[in-house]
Amino acid sequence: MRNIAYFWREAWRSLSRNRLLTLATVSTVCICVLILGVALLLTVNAGNFMKHLESDVEIVAFVDKSLTPSQVKAIGKELTAIPGIDKVKFVSREEGLKKLQQKMGMEKLEETIGENPLPDTYEIKASDPREVPHLARKIEKIEGIYKVKYGQGVVEKLFQVTRWIRIVSMAVIILLALGAVFLIATTIRLAIYSRRKEIYLMKLIGATDWFIRWPFFIEGFILGTLGALVAVAILALAYNSLISNMQTVFFLPLVAKAEVVNRIYLGLIGVGSLLGIVGTYISVNRFLKV
Amino acid sequence: MLIQFYNVSKIYPNGVKALDDVSLKIDRGEFVFLMGPSGAGKSTLIKMLFREEKPTRGQIFIASRSIVRMKRKEIPALRRSMGIVFQDFKLLENKTVYENVAFAMEVVGAKPNDIKYRVPELLKMVGLKGKEKCFPGELSGGEQQRVGIARALANQPMVLIADEPTGNLDVDTSCEIMELLYDINRRGTTVIMATHARELVRNAHKRVIILEKGKVVGDYPNGEFLA
Ligand SMILES: Nc1ncnc2c1ncn2[C@@H]1O[C@H](COP(=O)(O)OP(=O)(O)OP(=O)(O)O)[C@@H](O)[C@H]1O
Ligand SMILES: [Mg+2]
Numbered sequence: 001m002r003n004i005a006y007f008w009r010e011a012w013r014s015l016s017r018n019r020l021l022t023l024a025t026v027s028t029v030c031i032c033v034l035i036l037g038v039a040l041l042l043t044v045n046a047g048n049f050m051k052h053l054e055s056d057v058e059i060v061a062f063v064d065k066s067l068t069p070s071q072v073k074a075i076g077k078e079l080t081a082i083p084g085i086d087k088v089k090f091v092s093r094e095e096g097l098k099k100l101q102q103k104m105g106m107e108k109l110e111e112t113i114g115e116n117p118l119p120d121t122y123e124i125k126a127s128d129p130r131e132v133p134h135l136a137r138k139i140e141k142i143e144g145i146y147k148v149k150y151g152q153g154v155v156e157k158l159f160q161v162t163r164w165i166r167i168v169s170m171a172v173i174i175l176l177a178l179g180a181v182f183l184i185a186t187t188i189r190l191a192i193y194s195r196r197k198e199i200y201l202m203k204l205i206g207a208t209d210w211f212i213r214w215p216f217f218i219e220g221f222i223l224g225t226l227g228a229l230v231a232v233a234i235l236a237l238a239y240n241s242l243i244s245n246m247q248t249v250f251f252l253p254l255v256a257k258a259e260v261v262n263r264i265y266l267g268l269i270g271v272g273s274l275l276g277i278v279g280t281y282i283s284v285n286r287f288l289k290v
Numbered sequence: 291m292l293i294q295f296y297n298v299s300k301i302y303p304n305g306v307k308a309l310d311d312v313s314l315k316i317d318r319g320e321f322v323f324l325m326g327p328s329g330a331g332k333s334t335l336i337k338m339l340f341r342e343e344k345p346t347r348g349q350i351f352i353a354s355r356s357i358v359r360m361k362r363k364e365i366p367a368l369r370r371s372m373g374i375v376f377q378d379f380k381l382l383e384n385k386t387v388y389e390n391v392a393f394a395m396e397v398v399g400a401k402p403n404d405i406k407y408r409v410p411e412l413l414k415m416v417g418l419k420g421k422e423k424c425f426p427g428e429l430s431g432g433e434q435q436r437v438g439i440a441r442a443l444a445n446q447p448m449v450l451i452a453d454e455p456t457g458n459l460d461v462d463t464s465c466e467i468m469e470l471l472y473d474i475n476r477r478g479t480t481v482i483m484a485t486h487a488r489e490l491v492r493n494a495h496k497r498v499i500i501l502e503k504g505k506v507v508g509d510y511p512n513g514e515f516l517a
Pocket of ligand 1: 302303304306307308326327328329330331332333334335
């Protein structure tokens with residue numbers, strides 16, 4: 001226990017001895033964690049957008065006008081039977097017209113355009129919005145349905161975008177994480193090198209392996225955690241000002257739930273610490289022959 | 291018996307046979323000089339004592355425990371029972387005299403209070419009272435070696451091991467250091483010292499072990515061969 005103070009002191013001394021490298025390492029960890037954080041926040045918000053779109057993203061199936069009412073009913077039954085469909089609502093052409101009139105603020109629309117041009121429709125809700133495109137294709141194949149509409153491609157676009165974000169940020173994050181680990185390993189290697197005389201003495205005096213290793217692990221931990229802390233601070237400032245200034249992006253609300261956002265921040269700090277420990281582990285294993 | 295060597299040979303990876311079938315015993319409380327020409331294997335023998343090198347063949351017992359079969363994690367305990375003094379002192383230049391000695395206690399996890407109590411006592415014993423805040427660069431060779439000896443004694447070892455501790459010092463300073471070592475020996479610590487300095491050994495009337503080409507060629511209980 002009383003050694004802990006000694007380990008921290010040694011780690012700190014070593015960090016301040018080579019300030020430039022310390023700065024470079026912390027910055028790299030910071031950038032890596034920052035990008036990871038941005039990617040995570042984007043993904044979480046994209047997921048959130050999806051949920052909000054859910055209510056809008058219903059499938060509208062247009063029924064052939066030539067069908068008899070009983071045939072139309074049969075289609076409704078068929079729709080309900082498809083797995084993955086949550087709700088099916090029948091909207092008759094009369095109801096459709098009423099809705100349209102309300103929406104356009106015109107009464108007696110029928111008088112203007114003559115005969116009601118609208119078909120009967122089914123409004124269908126999927127239990128999982130991600131299944132919408134797939135379900136729509138299925139519904140389109142049903143006899144008596146001549147057209148299917150849903151979210152005008154919004155769903156697919158959004159999925160494409162989030163997948164793209166995920167792939168690109170993954171690649172960038174992996175590259176940066178490798179860079180960060182490499183820099184941390186280098187910093188630790190230099191620290192081991194500059195203390196080699198001391199380490200040799202410690203061994204001959206009878207210090208245990210872990211007594212010698214601990215300061216280096218703490219040093220790596222500080223490098224990683226410090227970088228992540230700076231990144232999280234920047235991220236939190238930027239995101240909070242985004243929330244308070246805009247609240248919504250394209251009329252969709254941002255995720256502001258403290259528990260979600262805080263979990264992301266904590267996770268990011270953990271990632272930074274982990275990078276530090278992995279980098280140290282590599283150098284200690286390779287260069288600290290105890 | 292404190293130290294026992296049984297048919298110890300050491301062949302370095304490059305093929306040099308540094309020790310050749312060495313057997314010897316050293317008792318508690320003895321003062322032993324290791325002598326012999328350069329390359330005879332003195333340093334090799336000394337490094338075996340604290341397991342910096344392992345013998346190629348043979349057995350070594352310290353306090354009745356085999357240190358050849360010793361597991362890695364038992365080595366720190368072995369080394370804590372020994373104090374090592376170096377020819378080049380091996381002081382940490384960026385630490386003061388006080389910190390250099392305290393360092394030896396810190397790295398074995400001594401209590402801060404014990405360190406505060408023991409370091410000044412050690413410095414007084416080796417004659418460095420008042421030099422606590424000096425850095426090694428500000429001291430003479432003899433003073434630096436006194437720091438080295440204080441550090442070696444910090445954890446109250448059973449054995450003090452010194453490889454040419456006076457090798458970098460002039461004759462007068464060497465004699466002072468020897469007096470210090472005799473004093474330490476009188477207080478009960480076993481001392482093993484490798485040296486080239488015949489004049490120091492001649493006046494000491496201590497046991498002398500002579501190595502030549504890795505073999506023990508002489509063992510004189512009172513150094514009488516030099517008289
Ligand atoms: N690490 C090593 N690797 C290979 N050979 C070594 C090593 N250490 C020592 N030797 C060789 O082993 C032999 C004995 O060396 P050692 O250092 O034990 O001699 P010594 O008696 O201490 O000599 P000196 O009086 O010059 O210090 C020498 O031939 C030396 O070159
Ligand atoms: Mg030697």
